[in-house]
Amino acid sequence: MSSLLTRVRPRKAGRPHRNMTLTRADDLRVLRGPWRKAFAVLLLVTYLVVPLQFTDATLGVWILVASYSIGAIGLNLLIGYTGQVSIGHAAFVAVGAFTVSALGDQRGWPFLSYLAAAIVFGLLVGFLIGPFALRLRGNYLAIVTIGLVFVAEHVLRNWKDVSTPVRGTAPTRGANISIGPLDFKAGLDLGGTVYTREQSLFWLTWALVALAALLAHNIARSRSGRAMQAVRDHDLSAEVIGVDPVRTKIGVFAVSSAMAAAGGVVYAMTLGAVDYHELTGGRGLFMSITFLAIVILGGLGTVYGSILGAILVVYSQRFIADHGADTPIIGFPVQQEWMSTGELNSVLFGLLIIVFLLLEPRGLAALWMRVRRWFESWPFSY
């Protein structure tokens, strides 16, 4: 749109409004305008300061949020940008988590190697699943991907060398987490100050989230991203104007599942051992649904929406699990032994989804967009 406009400067005094984009390059800039730069600096400061301010238990939840964020960003590329619904995302998370156990813990690979291996495995599985999207559309594709979590359960149940190698569990606590001299697992030692494991992992995992977000943002604003959005809006028309559907759909499945696998690596960091019952089968279906909830409540087709959604969903779930019995209002039914914390958690999760969708069906991102519009058009905000 804006590429059509030529650079015309007003002759007399005065500059165009800071939000006015004149060239395509302006449109594509990541940090456009002073507010966004300031916001980026604020985020960076928050990132550095948060681990110093919170307890290790809280930071543990934030590391879990990071793992869900990475997976959700991948799922958003698939659903929000390309319009291909998948309810089998947990199966790809399992690929990453079990790679940590098999390569990182059992074979003692260094962190970057098994992370890369997990990403490659994710890519490969995505390549295998991608072709289904060429043949199936919409709801049919969604139901077929439900099958993924059950097939993954079957594979893991029978592939005991990977799923339960040590006394019936797949341990991940032995996996090394260090990059060069920085050992995140033992806790960072920076200039004599020793930080705890959770503090170090917070910095590592949220750096990975930032990388994933930047990658997704770059994919979305490049040629492939425009191809993806064209496929989402109308895949037949996209094909007519020269978008290759094979390349686009298989490619996005591969990238999305690779991100899920990376999320699975981070997920495995939060646990001492991974259990295939949690990640595949019936519970895996619920985990996939949690991912779907994150992406939809966060906002389809926005990268930051996935992160906001992960914070909302995971944090509220953990908050209820930890504090469900203390607070006077929520605690009432738990103390009456009428409802267990897990059930209360699920009921509140369901209510959260329902109430949120009734109030804002387009998610947190739309809410934020509304706030931003109001400020951007100030003082004529009507």
Next chain:
Amino acid sequence: MISSDALIETIFSGFAVGAKYALIALGFVIVFKATKVLNFAQASFVLLGGFFCWQLAASWGLNFYLALVLSMIGGALLGVLIEQTLLRRLLGEPPFALIMLTVGILYVLDNLTTAIWGPENRDLRDPWGSRTLDLGGVNLAVADIWTICFAAVALVAFYLFFRYTSIGLSMRVAADDHEAAVAVGINARTVHRVSWALAGALGALTGVMLASGAGSVGPGLGLIALVAFPAMILGGLESPLGAVIGGLTIGMAQQLTALLQPEYAPWLGTGFDRVAPYVIMVAILLIRPYGLFGEREVRRI
């Protein structure tokens, strides 16, 4: 070697399992056809139907058949309530939001059910129990026979309802072309309400059927309903006939795999019968991407 008696018994129980899947799939299809919503909450109707019937029949000592009818009415009322209070407000929003809304309802209803009745499995105390009918070496479960009868009656009733009643006609018209239906004066709200009521009643019936015989009433009932997804999609999302045929195919395939696969194809691993429905679903959908009887979408550029 597998005896022919065992084979006949398996085919019969496959037929019964298939009938249950067909009922669940029919519930999904009715709502999808009328409202284009993939209704995850169907699983809660199944679960709650089982528990309603247990409460009425086993706990309060009502006649079992009366309890069955009352729980179907309860399921229908619940369906209408959900449609009226929640789904209606989101009409016209993106389909993802609607699907997610039904997932939210599923979470709330499933866990409230467990909170009210507790997590343990319990006996429905249906009149059939685990009795079997002996036909010269072949033992058929009485509950299975009744399940097949009930399913057949329900399916015929549905056929007659859609074919010969005016509300059935308007539901078919609305499913065919929603705008044209509204233009000729069909009340879309009534259509939505009736389809949710039917789905709720069918779900409750399925729940009771699943819990009767060798089954039991417990939180696991809802998960069985989610496993019936392949049955629905196999026949095609818009086709009630497809739901029935898909259900029977999947049920039969699952029971036969459970019997034959350990004997003839042990290399497929243990518990293959649980993934067999999905494998069959994928194989059929790759050949016919809109299911066996689904409507091929006509697309314009």
